[in-house]
Amino acid sequence: QxxxxxxxxxxxxxxGAIASLNCTYSDxxxxxxxxxxxxxxxxxxxxxxxxxxxxxxxxxxxxxxxxASQYVSLLIRDSQPSDSATYLCAVNRDSDSWGxxxxxxxxQVVVTP
Amino acid sequence: xxxxxxxxxxxxxxxxxxxxLRCVPISNHLYFYWYRQILGQKVEFLVSFYNNEISEKSEIxxxxxxxxxxxxxxxxxxxxxxxxxxxxMYFCASNVGTDEKLFFGSGxxxxxx
Numbered sequence: 001q002x003x004x005x006x007x008x009x010x011x012x013x014x015x016g017a018i019a020s021l022n023c024t025y026s027d028x029x030x031x032x033x034x035x036x037x038x039x040x041x042x043x044x045x046x047x048x049x050x051x052x053x054x055x056x057x058x059x060x061x062x063x064x065x066x067x068a069s070q071y072v073s074l075l076i077r078d079s080q081p082s083d084s085a086t087y088l089c090a091v092n093r094d095s096d097s098w099g100x101x102x103x104x105x106x107x108q109v110v111v112t113p
Numbered sequence: 114x115x116x117x118x119x120x121x122x123x124x125x126x127x128x129x130x131x132x133x134l135r136c137v138p139i140s141n142h143l144y145f146y147w148y149r150q151i152l153g154q155k156v157e158f159l160v161s162f163y164n165n166e167i168s169e170k171s172e173i174x175x176x177x178x179x180x181x182x183x184x185x186x187x188x189x190x191x192x193x194x195x196x197x198x199x200x201x202m203y204f205c206a207s208n209v210g211t212d213e214k215l216f217f218g219s220g221x222x223x224x225x226x
Contacts (some may be wrong), residue, residue: 034212042204044156068168075126088156098213099146100169103156 003029004091006104013083013111019076023089023105026070032092033065033072038083038106044088048074079111115139117218119205125224126195134221136205143173145188146206146215147180149173155217163187163210195225 003026013019021035032051036044050056050063050072062075076083086106092098118137126132138145147159160170175207179191188207192199205218 003122034213038156045217045222046214049213090156092213098210099208099215100158100159100161100213101156105155 002102004089004102004104005050006087006089006107007104009036009086009105009108013076013079013109015079015111015113019074019079019111020076021076021089021109022028022047023072023074023104024070025072025089025091025102027091027093027102030070030091030093032098033063034090034092034101035061035063035072035074036088036090036103039085042105044090044096052092053091055061076109079109080113081111084094084109084111090110115216116177117205117207119203119218119221121221122219123222124187125226128197128225129194132192132195133224134192134203134205135138136188136190136218136225137186138207139169139186140186141210142207142216144168144178144208144210145182147190148204148206149201150220151198151201159190185215192223195223197225199223200225217220 035048038044048063050065055060056063060077064073088106089104090101120135128174145162150156160174161168177193204220
């Protein structure tokens with residue numbers, strides 16, 4: 001059974017601090033990795049994608065990928081109360097099927113003023 | 114920004130009844146998907162649809178489920194005889210196919226009583 005694992009949280013982060021989220025995946029052939037944000041009762045919203053080992057930065061978000069360790073992480077800098085949400089790690093193993101994603105259960109982030 | 118539209122937002126049905134969930138994907142998108150999320154659980158892939166046929170489906174997508182694109186705009190998910198365990202949020206999604214960004218609709222909350 002191929003799995004995507006995340007700590008469920010909640011991860012409590014003071015406003016202005018860095019939130020660090022982790023995700024591990026079991027399928028070595030996974031090729032594409034995504035972080036989605038999901039507010040309670042809402043649909044997932046893509047915030048970052050990463051395909052190669054290393055770091056990728058987009059505004060206050062940085063994704064890190066280590067395929068050898070089967071590990072992907074997300075850093076949120078200068079955390080804001082509006083960042084309070086559940087962050088879903090998602091993995092795709094087939095670049096011919098971009099939309100078929102395997103999701104983790106999500107990490108709940110709570111940013112406290 | 115264009116969006117995926119889902120109707121209804123809430124659907125209550127009796128066990129054993131048929132339900133049809135409707136989606137209007139973004140107009141220039143070619144790939145369509147259904148995902149579901151049982152309360153408190155992971156977002157799960159159900160099915161992908163391209164060129165008027167199913168391209169992939171998960172183990173969840175058994176004979177009780179079917180999808181259809183009856184015209185040029187709508188994409189539907191039919192559950193033939195609903196069970197209690199079908200209660201979930203159902204998300205429709207679409208993408209261009211050559212781009213990793215998956216656009217999710219706002220979801221239909223299905224409650225089977």
